[in-house]
Amino acid sequence: MKKAFERVLFGLVASFIFVSAPNLQAEEDDDFADEFAQEETGGEGAKSGLEWSGFMQFERVDHLGTDSPRKRKHLGDEVRFRLKTSHEADQASMVLKMDFVQDQLTGASSVDIREARILTTPTSWLDLSLGKQVNTWGVGDMVFINDLFPKNWMAMFTGKDMEFLKEPANSYRASAYFGDATLDLVHHPKFAADVTPKGCVFAVYNPNSMLDSTQPQIAGSEQACTAQSSTQPTEAEDAVRLKLQKGGWELAVYGYRGFYKNPKGMAMTVSSTGATLAPIYPRLQSVGASAEGQLGPGIFSMEVGQYTSLDDKEGTNPLIENSASKGLIGYRMDFTQNISAGVQSMIESMNQADGYEKGILGMYQSMGLTAAQAAQTPAFVNRLDKTRSTYTLRLGFNAQQETLRVNIFAFERPEDQDSYQKLEITKRLSDALVVATGANFFKGDDLKKDRDFGMLTNEDNGFARIQYNF
């Protein structure tokens, strides 16, 4: 029995050698054939069958300082094993990318499918991409007006590689090409929300502190993560873009119908014990436009958008985000072969600021306060400004034949009185080995704890990872 097994095994090995032999003896006169044979594992179509590549990664995120309300030193400690492959056939091609993740803090393991899609071209002018995938458009760098596809801010704020900022989701994408024009339609059968700071990792703003001053403004709990997803809508969302390429310039118009990507609204529940607020995702419709192209030595970009808050068109409900007009301009360029920089300025203007203000006063008056008292509440005094601006700065530096990269990205929001800076240093040590380290810094005003970056004051963190690619 054992003999027979060995014979079969020998036969298999022998046939394998026989099959691969012609490859070995081909092109004997070429010095480089061997070298390429070694490198060909990643070459599409080099061999038949699926070819796998990926990485093994260890990543660690720690608080800098211990003054976080959550008092957690370790924010993250994970081992990630990635496998990816793609396959091309006559009718369609397939891309698969999946991560096996072991969370060393909780001991939980999970499979994170980053990409699983089929691409097909049913007619010459049409491409379809179906499955779990990342979609992105718009011209902003880390600021998004018309790109209402899901983002993972949690990954960004804990120093994960930039690819994790774009959160994959199940979607159908159709791209139709007519000369210089491209029409893209993206349908998410189920709304895909941003991954916003989780109360189980960071301490985040507690909206109930608005109603009950004895509650902490910033809080978090181990249970907070599981509670969050239950409030997400399950309806579909749709996005459309028409893009025109003209002489190195790219012009586009956009439309979107769905929901605010982060919980920009609150639902109040009144019970015998009092009123409580829970975050919700209000309905959103938007239209916009953008332009990007070479101007002087760098790339100029601009984008505008009009957000309509469908659940509060009059803007009188202070618990629902007001409709707003948004616009940004940006410019980026390389100063030397080693130094690059980019700046952006974004303005967001509330469409019904009067209604918003009256709404806050009305809410407190309905709770029994006089108009004068309502105007003294912290929620009214520190309400959102009618017009808010965001400035961003990107600085890039590379050295050692671009194997060492230093990136700094800074957000500054004067009206919200908060800021965020991210530093990342990446070094490629060999073909396979890449190491990275960096830090995230947040700052906010004590009176404006509800702001996106401000709520994360005291959550400064540092991260490090090592990645082995195969």
Place this chain on the structure above:
Amino acid sequence: MKKLFLLATAALMPLAAFAETGLEIAKKASLASYYAGDDGKAQMLMKVYPKNSTKPIKKVFYMLKKDVTEGGEQMFFTYFTKPSDIARTTFLVHKKIGSDDFRRLYLPASDKVLAISGSRKQDPFMGSDFSYEDVSGRHFSKDSHKLLGEETLNNVPVYVVESTPKVKEDKIATIKAWIQKDNYIPLKVEFSDHNNKVFKIYHTGKVKSIQGIPTILKQVMESPAAGTKTEILVNPRSVAYNLGMADSIFTERSMKKPPLKLLK
């Protein structure tokens, strides 16, 4: 009488060829190195050697090119396959003459096509000792060319041509090229800065005739001051010319959905 005149002109022809000017040689060298075939494809292995190191960082990519006009505008499509963390990254260049190139970079992880400024043609290509211009070809109209003489380089008869930028440039003061006489392949090129110091030296390592076209299979660029070196090797089995490539290959659509059938 007319016939006699024609004959006389014909007899003089070899002499005229012998008296080629620097510009003519530079133009033919450019056509031989960058405009071979109307289109072409190759798999390349780029080895970037860090300072004082014998262990290179390797990148494998396929390059497709198509000439828009012979000796003029060109389109390049570069598709990376290795290392695996940059696999599927695509770089598109529409080379312009006398204006900024059109450059786009596709990042597969975020499915984003990024506009890249096309003005800095001397910046390194993917961290290598080769500049963007070295890879896509410096156009002969940018320089004044002077034939310095003829000599032999490793027993190969060559022209020696010195080229000077017509408009003053930051990095390059002069380019001296040793160009093989029979096929106009540049065998050696020295790039000098404004202090008359050679800051980059190029060598052609190996040439093979493929479809009757002399094809450079090994290019080496050294930066003596920095102590770095880059080799670009071409897989001879992957090279093909005049495939009748469609213009649609050199578009954003194709960056997202690469022509994998061609990339073999």
